[in-house]
Amino acid sequence: MRIGSGMSVGLVGLRAFTIQAQAFISPGLPYFSIIGLPDTSLTESRERVKSACSATGFRWPETRVTVNLSPASMPKHGSTHDLSIAVAVLDAAGAIPPQSFEQVLTLGELNLDGTVLPVAGILPALLHAREQGVRRAFVPYGNREEAQLVPGIETVPVRHLGELIEHVGGRAKYHLSEQSTQSLADTTQITSSASSSKQLDMAQVVGQEATKWALTVAAAGGHHMLMTGPPGTGKTMLASRLPSIMPPLMEKEQLEVASIRSLCGDLQQYGISDVPPFEAPHHTASTAALVGGGSGVAMPGSITRAHCGVLFMDEAPEFSPRALQTLREPLETGRVFLSRSKGTASYPARFQLIMAANPCPCGFGYGTGERCTCSPRERSRYWSRLSGPILDRIDIQVSVPPVSSLLSSSEKPRQTSAQIRSTVTQARSTARARFAKEGWTCNAQASGEWLRKETSIQAISLVNKALEAKRLSLRGADRAMRLAWTLADLDGRTSPTAEDISAGIVMRTRLQ
Incomplete structure (x- = not known):
């Protein structure tokens, strides 16, 4: 008895998990089943995989073919696993050298003619595979640019299932039509920046200008x-x-x-x-x-x-x-x-x-x-x-x-985004250094306990007065103190003053 295997990655949200596809060819009436909590689109891969394998010259077994996707308790969905299912069946039938795809990831959707179509989620799947020690992956040609964004793992783009078979030393007979080649090659390249x-x-x-300043405070904190x-x-x-x-x-x-x-x-x-x-x-x-x-x-x-x-x-x-x-x-x-x-x-x-x-x-x-x-x-x-x-x-x-006027002789030169970003980045760096031990990156993430401990008594007394006057809730008091810390960072102070607290309360309650 020979059991073929292939490896894929499943996603539940952004949480990735490794999927082992195991195929077993046993005596019995011709039947192809996929087990392991597949959804409808994955169940339909039976026809895609069978037709794609036949398109490479592989003779589909006239017996029972069973593919198990483990772990069986996790739901699997989508067409991403077509390629790994095909690999498992080919391995079980002896159409490719044994253990060719041990610790090798295969991702991609199969068309009926054997072409490998691009799929979504390649990046988080490869990041997970790299964490699990996988160093090689076969991906659709249409996802080649995305796959190359993950260093530390060799990615092999394939256009057709036959290419994958030949790549590991197997034999395949296939033909890529001109139309298929053009559609696979016509993909948008991924840039490294949106600039x-x-x-x-x-x-x-x-x-x-007042609103721009408010946005500056919002960005800084x-x-x-x-x-x-x-x-x-x-x-x-x-x-x-x-x-x-x-x-x-x-x-x-x-x-x-x-x-x-x-x-x-x-x-x-x-x-x-x-x-x-x-x-x-x-x-x-x-x-x-x-x-x-x-x-x-x-x-x-x-x-x-x-x-x-x-x-x-x-x-x-x-x-x-x-x-x-x-x-x-x-x-x-x-x-x-x-x-x-x-x-x-x-x-x-x-x-x-x-x-x-x-x-x-x-x-x-x-x-x-x-x-x-x-x-x-x-x-x-x-x-x-x-x-x-x-x-x-x-x-x-x-x-x-x-706005009362489009042009004003007294108007100062407008600050560019680059100039404002420089101020914001400096303030954010100050906050990140202050919260290094806490794991926070900005003032908006600071806990109320930390704020009440680190803010001066004089500044907190102003918050207490606003609480007594019902101008702030307890949540609002914490948020006003966070604003005060941001104002202090923008002005280069190590902690907020009473004026910063007053300004924070006003910014929170201006429309109330």
């Missing part, structure tokens, strides 16, 4: 922010330029972001980049689109794609209350857990939330309000969607007034 695209710059925004103002004042322009003043992503963060994009199939568009991601879902987005969803194992939503970056919610009060409430847990924990019938997927979701809103449904309820056509009831209903628990998690609230 090739046109960069947005803060200098492009006219006026709004990782704080959430709400901008309120009439239409056309530049709220969306300002928010879209926040990534341009944020510190570059560290190597670990770059890999996390790239792994998420690989799982979503977007890595070829962005590549490995140190620019924080920016996600701006439409206000009609469903809860599943925002936090993730789908049948079987849930896929990432906008909050996961914004990990290590910015989630911008324009027209925030127009989002459904249910969608807004789902943000509460990720804002606190930095992760989202999605339970479905076939397992629970956990995704990272540590993002900066930037909200923008009009002062009322018509947008003109500012100043004297003479142009506003909204009734008090309509205004109340509009703002009631942003519940108290959500607003309590917003560190900075700022008004964005209309």
Whole structure:
């Protein structure tokens, strides 16, 4: 009895696990079965694998073929495992030299003619394989650029199952049609940085110096922010330029972001980049689109794609209350857990939330309000969607007034994003050094216990007064102190003063 084997990697969310595919050819009526909790798409691989193997000149056994995917307790999904199943069957039938694929990873989807099609999730799969000591992997030719991003593991891109057989010393008869070759070769190359695209710059925004400063504080400390103002004042322009003043992503963060994009199939568009991601879902987005969803194992939503970056919610009060409430847990924990019938997927979701809103449904309820056509009831209903628990998690609230002039002789030269980023990076470096033992990277992650211990008694007394006056909740008090520490970092002080605490309280409660 000979049992053939192949190796693949499965993903539940971003959690990877090794899959061993074992094939056994036994006497009996012709039948091909796959066991080990496969989903529908993986069960359908029986026909893909059988046809693809026949396309290489392999004579499919006229007996019973059983393939087991272990561990049997873990759900497997997708077409990523087609190649490893084919390898296991070929090994069991003696069509390739024995043990050719021992400790060798094989990933890819098979077409009926034997061509190997690209799949999503190659990057996190290879990163896991490298951690497990795998040093060689066969990947689809269409994923070759993505696979080369993982050092320390030899990747062999293949266009056809026959190429893989020949690569290990087997014999195969196959033909790659001109159309198939062209489709496989026509892939977008992955760049190592997103700097090739046109960069947005803060200098492009006219006026709004107060809001720019608030965004600088938000970027330096990782704080959430709400901008309120009439239409056309530049709220969306300002928010879209926040990534341009944020510190570059560290190597670990770059890999996390790239792994998420690989799982979503977007890595070829962005590549490995140190620019924080920016996600701006439409206000009609469903809860599943925002936090993730789908049948079987849930896929990432906008909050996961914004990990290590910015989630911008324009027209925030127009989002459904249910969608807004789902943000509460990720804002606190930095992760989202999605339970479905076939397992629970956990995704990272540590993002900066930037909200923008009009002062009322018509947008003109500012100043004297003479142009506003909204009734008090309509205004109340509009703002009631942003519940108290959500607003309590917003560190900075700022008004964005209309710009009175396009050109001003007294206007100072506008700061560029590069200049602001330099200030932000210095402040963030100070915070990272301060929190080195705690494992935090910015002030927004500091615990309340640490803040109450390290902040001066004089500064905390101001927070106590705000608590007694009901201007702050206990959560709001911690967030005000975090803002104070960020203001101190920006000004080069080792700890916040009473003035920093006062400014932090004002920035939190300006719109209340």
